[in-house]
Amino acid sequence: MKSISDDQTLLKAKEVSVSFRIGGEFLDAIYHVDLDVKRGEVLAIVGESGSGKSTFATAIMGLHNPKQSRITGSIVLDGEEIVGKVGDQMSKIRGNKAGMIFQDPLAALNPLMKIGLQIKEMMAVHDVYPEKEQNDRIIQLLNQVGIPNPERVANQFPHELSGGMRQRVMIAIAIANDPDLIIADEPTTALDVTIQAQILDLILDVQKRKNAGVILITHDLGVVAEIADTVAVMYAGQLVEKASAQELFTHPKHPYTRSLLRSIPSAETTSDDLYVIPGRVPALIDMEHDKDLFLQRVPWMQNLADKVVAEKMAEVSPDHFVRGEAWKTFEFPDGGEA
Numbered sequence: 001m002k003s004i005s006d007d008q009t010l011l012k013a014k015e016v017s018v019s020f021r022i023g024g025e026f027l028d029a030i031y032h033v034d035l036d037v038k039r040g041e042v043l044a045i046v047g048e049s050g051s052g053k054s055t056f057a058t059a060i061m062g063l064h065n066p067k068q069s070r071i072t073g074s075i076v077l078d079g080e081e082i083v084g085k086v087g088d089q090m091s092k093i094r095g096n097k098a099g100m101i102f103q104d105p106l107a108a109l110n111p112l113m114k115i116g117l118q119i120k121e122m123m124a125v126h127d128v129y130p131e132k133e134q135n136d137r138i139i140q141l142l143n144q145v146g147i148p149n150p151e152r153v154a155n156q157f158p159h160e161l162s163g164g165m166r167q168r169v170m171i172a173i174a175i176a177n178d179p180d181l182i183i184a185d186e187p188t189t190a191l192d193v194t195i196q197a198q199i200l201d202l203i204l205d206v207q208k209r210k211n212a213g214v215i216l217i218t219h220d221l222g223v224v225a226e227i228a229d230t231v232a233v234m235y236a237g238q239l240v241e242k243a244s245a246q247e248l249f250t251h252p253k254h255p256y257t258r259s260l261l262r263s264i265p266s267a268e269t270t271s272d273d274l275y276v277i278p279g280r281v282p283a284l285i286d287m288e289h290d291k292d293l294f295l296q297r298v299p300w301m302q303n304l305a306d307k308v309v310a311e312k313m314a315e316v317s318p319d320h321f322v323r324g325e326a327w328k329t330f331e332f333p334d335g336g337e338a
């Protein structure tokens with residue numbers, strides 16, 4: 001595994017909370033999240049739907065509507081504070097320092113604009129490539145993301161391309177200005193399995209060229225095992241565990257991490273022994289962030305479910321952080337392992 005030195009910190013998120021206006025009040029979707037990304041590092045954020053993964057990512061990109069949401073804490077990207085930046089200040093960072101690849105390229109691309117123009121538009125917002133170089137850069141980018149016949153594709157509309165090709169275009173747009181940080185939110189979920197591996201390889205390829213940091217958001221722990229250096233596990237808006245990928249897969253600690261790992265089907269799994277995590281992620285209004293919220297949905301852990309836990313995760317071994325104390329006693333009722 002490559003070693004990444006500490007002075008290479010690219011993104012430093014500290015006590016980041018994002019709340020959304022729901023009904024008459026603001027409810028936290030993520031609460032006091034601390035996460036760092038170094039140059040050259042692939043950080044995976046995993047957790048079920050509703051854990052807050054995308055909310056964290058879109059906070060870094062400044063994509064939340066300031067009228068409907070509030071962000072507190074600090075997000076420093078390449079030495080610059082993002083929290084509090086709006087409008088033009090934020091557009092300068094978005095696409096320049098950080099580029100985002102979305103799950104659904106068809107929704108993220110403009111259906112009425114040719115591919116080449118969409119890439120050009122991203123370059124026009126920033127001054128990384130002067131205008132006279134932009135047409136060449138479009139072709140170079142489409143080539144780099146493995147699109148055959150780039151001159152032709154530059155003149156096509158999104159609906160004329162396959163899902164895999166559209167995702168390649170999204171990646172070309174995300175990296176058009178050589179961002180230091182690439183955020184990929186479920187980049188392969190909508191694609192065929194055969195295309196998934198190619199797209200992941202492509203993300204790693206563009207990351208290596210620039211020694212960029214990558215935040216990969218995914219449900220797919222198989223993908224995480226393959227490409228992540230570090231894994232952050234999120235549940236109900238909080239981090240519950242963080243460690244190197246190797247450590248997390250070999251020594252998972254938090255009951256939620258162990259439950260997620262146990263619920264991955266393998267070649268030997270039959271439908272009878274596939275583990276199903278009981279219950280579901282709570283609604284925002286029910287999230288009491290001073291608790292270890294996962295315990296509330298584990299019937300046999302109710303004795304600890306209402307216990308207030310330390311806000312910060314504890315370092316249980318070097319660079320391995322876990323929330324609460326329940327991991328010390330947690331077992332599956334059938335004695336199963338994860």
Ligand SMILES: Nc1ncnc2c1ncn2[C@@H]1O[C@H](COP(=O)(O)OP(=O)(O)OP(=O)(O)O)[C@@H](O)[C@H]1O
Nearest residue numbers: 020022029047048049050051052053054055056284
């Ligand atoms: N704009 C919004 N307004 C209100 N609530 C929101 C908004 N965006 C997200 N939420 C809520 O915040 C919580 C976290 O959502 P988020 O999409 O970040 O989770 P996620 O872990 O990324 O899930 P998924 O994998 O489904 O994308 C959810 O309860 C969601 O309903």
